[in-house]
Amino acid sequence: MPRVLTVVDPSAVDQRPGTADPAKTPVAHGPVNLTPVPTTKPTIPRLVVSPRSDAFRRRFYPQAGLRDWNDWRWQNRSRIRTIAELDRMLSLTDEERQAIEMHRGALPIGVTPYYASLLDPENATQSLRRTVIPVMGEYLRSRGEADDPLGEDAHSPVPGLVHRYPDRVLLLVTNFCSVYCRYCTRARMVGSVGERSIRKHDLEQAIDYIAGNPVIRDVLLSGGDPLSLDDERLEWILSRLRAIPHVEFIRIGSKQPVVQPQRVTPALVRILKRFHPLWMSLHFTHPDELTPEVAEACARLADAGIPLGSQTVLLKGVNDDIPTMKSLVQGLLRIRVRPYYLYQCDPISGSAHFRTTVQKGIDIIRGLRGHTTGYAVPTYVIDAPAGGGKIPVSPDYIVGREGDDLLLTNYDNGSYRYPDPQTEAAGCESA
Numbered sequence: 001m002p003r004v005l006t007v008v009d010p011s012a013v014d015q016r017p018g019t020a021d022p023a024k025t026p027v028a029h030g031p032v033n034l035t036p037v038p039t040t041k042p043t044i045p046r047l048v049v050s051p052r053s054d055a056f057r058r059r060f061y062p063q064a065g066l067r068d069w070n071d072w073r074w075q076n077r078s079r080i081r082t083i084a085e086l087d088r089m090l091s092l093t094d095e096e097r098q099a100i101e102m103h104r105g106a107l108p109i110g111v112t113p114y115y116a117s118l119l120d121p122e123n124a125t126q127s128l129r130r131t132v133i134p135v136m137g138e139y140l141r142s143r144g145e146a147d148d149p150l151g152e153d154a155h156s157p158v159p160g161l162v163h164r165y166p167d168r169v170l171l172l173v174t175n176f177c178s179v180y181c182r183y184c185t186r187a188r189m190v191g192s193v194g195e196r197s198i199r200k201h202d203l204e205q206a207i208d209y210i211a212g213n214p215v216i217r218d219v220l221l222s223g224g225d226p227l228s229l230d231d232e233r234l235e236w237i238l239s240r241l242r243a244i245p246h247v248e249f250i251r252i253g254s255k256q257p258v259v260q261p262q263r264v265t266p267a268l269v270r271i272l273k274r275f276h277p278l279w280m281s282l283h284f285t286h287p288d289e290l291t292p293e294v295a296e297a298c299a300r301l302a303d304a305g306i307p308l309g310s311q312t313v314l315l316k317g318v319n320d321d322i323p324t325m326k327s328l329v330q331g332l333l334r335i336r337v338r339p340y341y342l343y344q345c346d347p348i349s350g351s352a353h354f355r356t357t358v359q360k361g362i363d364i365i366r367g368l369r370g371h372t373t374g375y376a377v378p379t380y381v382i383d384a385p386a387g388g389g390k391i392p393v394s395p396d397y398i399v400g401r402e403g404d405d406l407l408l409t410n411y412d413n414g415s416y417r418y419p420d421p422q423t424e425a426a427g428c429e430s431a
């Protein structure tokens with residue numbers, strides 16, 4: 001069924017009880033009370049503002065000062081959701097307009113003003129623009145595509161929790177994202193029915209499940225975007241998880257520092273650093289995202305001792321060439337983010353226009369390995385349909401064998417032999 005753009009007045013969303021829009025929603029998970037609720041206007045921490053974003057603010061939000069712009073709640077409240085708002089900022093093509101008008105249901109349009117400032121107003125093929133503005137390809141269903149290609153729903157013992165690998169679980173704490181990526185693996189659920197976080201009852205059930213399964217040593221918070229929750233709610237969830245003795249390791253998967261770097265406030269960082277070991281996987285797509293704002297947000301997280309890894313989806317016409325990917329991974333190292341995974345795009349319904357061949361991904365990895373710092377080379381994986389998990393895919397540097405020699409090729413196609421007897425030697429004899 002075609003998706004139709006949900007045109008929602010953000011102020012109306014904010015006022016509905018139980019919605020997750022963190023701009024205004026009160027704490028929904030009962031008696032949290034870990035942090036005093038501020039009674040005065042919150043202090044808005046300063047964040048660097050790049051000239052490009054500042055020019056955009058002055059042009060399209062002349063009433064908003066830098067204080068507003070740097071306030072993540074303002075960024076949420078001011079998200080671009082409608083075709084009328086897009087029309088003000090971009091020259092929409094007929095195809096984009098038609099796709100937006102056809103949209104129904106989940107994965108609505110949502111773009112923060114900050115991220116909108118990075119879009120090319122004239123060029124519909126610009127990489128970042130393609131990732132957030134729908135095109136008609138979203139409505140074409142191709143062979144092998146599915147709404148839930150990873151079979152997450154089938155591995156969900158309680159609502160909001162996916163238990164696919166023995167020792168770790170995925171806890172989906174919200175279906176809200178401040179920016180909706182058109183290739184989202186969870187397109188079936190993100191942004192649907194009022195954009196809200198997991199219900200308190202379901203969250204309690206999920207936490208009880210984790211507490212009752214001592215094999216679970218690693219919990220990944222995901223969604224939607226966990227950092228779209230307000231500080232109090234996030235702190236409550238982290239506290240509950242940290243209180244479970246067998247949970248050794250907490251991870252947060254987020255795109256917020258990339259699409260809304262204003263979210264990485266000193267207050268948030270103070271909360272996060274209380275729950276070490278806590279790691280973060282940040283969702284980066286393209287080097288155009290590596291702005292001064294994002295660099296500062298990542299520095300705040302890294303300075304708090306949070307190891308940062310990146311997750312990138314390989315996308316046709318967006319980042320599927322070696323120079324773009326090299327620029328991205330090298331730029332990530334500069335802002336202290338270790339490229340972690342490069343994902344083959346999952347076959348979600350309507351994703352054919354984003355999916356490359358697997359060979360292209362292999363070629364990109366071959367173009368990185370040896371040609372740049374080893375830390376910059378992510379692991380290329382296919383998340384196997386139906387819950388098979390991540391399967392690494394890599395170029396083959398073993399070209400054959402001659403007797404006890406392994407024949408290898410290196411990054412610049414040189415040929416090498418490595419002594420590799422078929423049976424292991426009993427030991428070294430002393431001379």
Ligand code: SF4
Nearest residue numbers: 177180181184224255
């Ligand atoms: S940030 Fe992640 S969960 Fe949200 S729309 Fe993008 S890919 Fe989906």
